[in-house]
Amino acid sequence: MxxxxxxxxxxxxxxPVDMGQHLETLIGNHATEFGQLWHEKKVEYAFRRALMRQYADFTVCTQQALQYCLNVYQITLSSTEQQALMAKFSQxxxxxxxxxxxxxxxxxxxxxxxxxxxxxxxxxxxxxxxxxxxxxxxxxxxxxxxxxxxxxxxxxxxxxxxxxxxxxxxxxxxxxxxxxxxxxxxxxxxxxxxxxxxxxxxxxxxxxxxxxxxxxxxxxxxxxx
Missing domain, CATH: 3.40.50.1000 (HAD superfamily/HAD-like)
Incomplete structure (x- = not known):
């Protein structure tokens, strides 16, 4: 068949956690944990939006999940650094x-x-x-x-x-x-x-x-x- x-x-x-080398440059020692949390949160945000019927595409979920992780780890990245990190998801x-x-x-x-x-x-x-x-x-x-x-x-x-x-x-x-x-x-x-x-x-x-x-x-x- x-x-x-x-x-x-x-x-x-x-x-999706294959961001280690990119994250290490900006995040440091917490890169692995940061990458895992980032993946989990963007999926969670997609679930929430579906249930709320407040759709925004997955890029938005990913960006907002990134901001959450930066807040958790008390890390500050410039908008340029955040955009560069987001771009790595295409690689x-x-x-x-x-x-x-x-x-x-x-x-x-x-x-x-x-x-x-x-x-x-x-x-x-x-x-x-x-x-x-x-x-x-x-x-x-x-x-x-x-x-x-x-x-x-x-x-x-x-x-x-x-x-x-x-x-x-x-x-x-x-x-x-x-x-x-x-x-x-x-x-x-x-x-x-x-x-x-x-x-x-x-x-x-x-x-x-x-x-x-x-x-x-x-x-x-x-x-x-």
Whole structure:
């Protein structure tokens, strides 16, 4: 069976905490913790905006999360330094398994799309810089709907865009909340467990597959075909 596969971007295709070298220059010893908090807060802010129906694109969530982290760590950066740091999000690196995994999935005949909370132009720039874009057939953004995952409307929009149903539309994400959202909306869903200590949320909703990376996903789907 061939699937239309929507891949989460931040945390699944590229590492959102891959800001270490940039953060160390400006933040110093707290760079790792700062980067993790920044990622968590921008996701939280997206969730809040979706629930409040007060949409602003993910760039705004990221900027406001940055300001929160600067306040927490009592760090002052100029507007120029903040803008330079924000720009680095278009230069995040792909996980090592991503390009070979996508290549193998494409050979199997699956339709491959990035499916992100980020604005399409920003996501395309990021995926181009990380050399992932040539291995995908589409970029689909929640910005079209002015809300965020895990709103079920967003996953239904994915199915509409790839012109398939819930039996052959698959969401692939390293974020448990994203997998749960896709399953709740009726899609097939795969959790990419990027880290031995990662835990899946105990919501009595389980992914259809759990894999360590995209190469393993390609191997599993090949065996199932």
């Amino acid at each position: 061939n699937y239309s596969i929507g891949f989460d971007v931040y945390g699944t295709l590229v590492d 995040l690196s792909a996980f090592e398994d991503v390009i070979p995994g996508l290549n193998e999935l494409a050979k199997q005949g699956h339709f491959l799309a990035a499916f992100s909370n980020g604005p399409e132009l920003s996501v395309r720039k990021l995926l181009t810089n990380s050399q992932i874009m040539p291995h995908l057939q589409s970029v689909i953004s929640v910005d079209d709907l002015h809300t965020y995952k895990p709103n079920p409307d967003v996953y239904h929009y994915l199915m509409k865009r790839v012109q398939t149903d819930n039996n052959t539309c698959m969401m692939v994400s390293s974020n448990a909340w994203d997998v749960i959202g896709a399953k709740a909306a009726g899609l097939q869903a795969v959790w990419v467990k990027r880290g031995a200590n990662k835990l899946f949320d105990p919501w009595d909703i389980q992914p259809d597959l759990i894999v360590s990376d995209l190469i393993e996903l390609a191997d599993v789907l090949k065996q199932k075909s």
